[in-house]
Amino acid sequence: MHAVPILELMTHAYTPPSGMEYQSETDSDFTSYWRDWFIGTRGNEYFCEIDEEYLTDRFNLTGLQQEVQYYQYALDLVTDIFDFDCDEETREQIEKSARHLYGLVHARYIITTRGLAKMLEKYKKSDFGRCPRVLCRSHPLLPIGLTDVPALKAVKLFCAKCEDVYSPKSSRHSAIDGAYFGASFPHILFQVYPQLIPAKSNERHVPRCFGFKMHATAALARWQDAERDAQRKRLLEAGVEVIEEKDEEEDSEEEESEDELQVPGEQRQYCETPGGGRE
Structure with a gap:
């Protein structure tokens, strides 16, 4: 692999990978530099352009060699010093690695002073x-x-x-x-x-039904019931026996219903039989 002379770079446009749409930010449909092509590609609007000085400083790329396949070739492509003298499959792999490398470096670049300024401009324009x-x-x-x-x-x-x-x-x-x-x-x-x-916005949507505010306690009760049912289901799936506890109100209602079944004040009358027993 050898570096391409700068004159040749200026006269030979970079050809984007097959299957990817290209949209130039200039009047020309082609660009000489890989980074220009990458930033101008549809779908990459969130990215900002990384300064070449940052890309060529090895300190900024520490630890990325283990993260990116064909690291050196990918870096050469991003910095526009790589000539595609390889088969189609290898070329696609290098292009994929170049995009991945650019993304990883981008995460570091946008928290620098220069990178923050570039992203701020995009933020102000609502990009x-x-x-x-x-x-x-x-x-x-x-x-x-x-x-x-x-x-x-x-x-x-x-x-x-x-x-x-x-x-x-x-x-x-x-x-x-x-x-x-x-x-x-x-x-x-x-x-x-x-x-x-x-x-911070203190405005919150207030649920209403026919103009009346929904009672917060009712919503809380529905949430508690749903959580209780979900917990009961998890316990049953885990093979844990669930014992239902009755509320005090339910217990009192059951006691009242039992009392109503009994006939109050009624006494049984017994009579003695000749054998001394009672009937």
């Missing part, structure tokens, strides 16, 4: 979407990973107003690995830019 909760009034969202471990959870969207997470609307974004953004990114952003922290 990540807006909160679907009505009472948040279309507050902009930020991408977040539920875990920092790759290939476990897809990316989610965090709303700083209601402090909840949501799934992306587009299926293209739902397939992005959450580890490419990390679980700490939104919180670090608001630590660096505290003036962006929105006031």
